[in-house]
Amino acid sequence: MTDLRWKTTPYAGWGRALKATGPLARPDTRNELTEAAFPAHGNRRSYGDAPLNSAGAALDMSRLDRIIAFDTKTGVLEAEAGVTISTLARICPVKGWLPAVMPGTGFATIGGAIAMDVHGKNHHNKGSFGQHVKAITLLQGSETRTITPKDKTLWQATVGGLGQTGIILSARIQLSPCAGRQMRVTETRASDWAEHIALLDASDATYCVGWIDATATGDALGRGIVEEAEIAAGSLPPAQTPTSRAVPFNAPHFALAAPIVRAFNQLYYHRVPEEGRTLLRPMQDFFFPLDRIHDWNRLYGRRGFHQFQCVVPPDQTDALRAMAEAIATSGLASPLAVLKKMGKGRAGYLSFPMEGFTLAVDFPNRPAAVQLIAELDRLTEAAGGRIYLAKDSLGSGSTVRAMYPDYAAWRDAVEKADPDQRLATDLIRRLGLRSPS
């Protein structure tokens, strides 16, 4: 690593509640990486401490962002780890292709999407990101090797494996055919929990996601808007795409106070007419609705925020309802709350997805929210579900290890790949994921 330039700097995950300070290097070319000795991260769009290493140095891979090859006949694309999902969503549709799976932010990099085995609004159809990866080039110590799904244990420990088997340098990905560059979106009001779950359950749309008013209580508990979407031919004229905005400073602590959030959610729910509506939207707006407001995480102020995301099996929607009720009556929820049906698809030992329903809600970083999230984690475990490590910043090691049935297989493979634990991050240490069991 002698060619690397290091700068000691404070940095954080997207939630900004957990922070690290240490030497960071941002290599421009893979030739600068002659040995893998430090944990790597992408754009730190994980909320908690997965991309942090306060015990030493870390590699920011975001400048390794070259497309290496793109076969426009087969839709197989090879790219460096720092290429973002939004870059692919911008350039591939022109050639009739799109990443099969895209998370809710286009700032996620290919390395981060693999290491978290991310899911999108089509998980029920297309499974997770890692299921569409054909090969990964890893730097392990001074060795570079390309692995495929045939490298069974190492593959499954790498995809969704939190970057613990080596630095992901590049990957070969199978894209999906894509007919156009806009989305036909149908929005339907769900007036309560039962209707919301029923709409998600019955949907046969390619993309489907529910926004849930996490402040609604009583008869309105679980109300929200279900969005179902298909890719549509053609593209909307650029004039319809508003320009980017940025949040210029940390918002004061009352910016997301309970009455403001309640009022906002009320308006947001009623923006869709009672009978629903169908409209065309630019693709990037549909997939990455928050990306146009840069640094929106500053809305939560200096103390930052936490996201709770869990998934529970299909027969545990009552448990999820109990969580929604605890959230709604806490006065702590933010407008960012999502409910979605998931399919079975997952690619690695520590991949988050499982068949069932997933709920994600943001909370300002306050002692009451920390307590509430501990309770939500407990309810998730009792329901036979799991929490998402891309979002977690508060979970306990024993709970998380119990939630992931293939945890021991991941740990064994990771210890073989990185025996000196040089790739361990703050998340790994906080949850004791690589400690002897």
Ligand SMILES: Cc1cc2nc3c(=O)[nH]c(=O)nc-3n(C[C@H](O)[C@H](O)[C@H](O)COP(=O)(O)OP(=O)(O)OC[C@H]3O[C@@H](n4cnc5c(N)ncnc54)[C@H](O)[C@@H]3O)c2cc1C
């Ligand atoms: C607004 C928003 C919406 C989101 N929506 C979704 C969603 O719908 N579905 C979903 O699944 N996730 C979602 N996420 C989470 C996000 O997709 C993941 O956290 C993703 O991993 C972020 O990518 P990143 O490149 O920023 O990775 P980072 O956060 O920087 O890193 C994530 C993990 O990957 C490892 N890693 C990153 N790059 C490399 C590399 N080159 N080599 C080895 N290890 C590496 C890191 O060590 C870390 O463990 C969302 C996040 C935000 C902020």
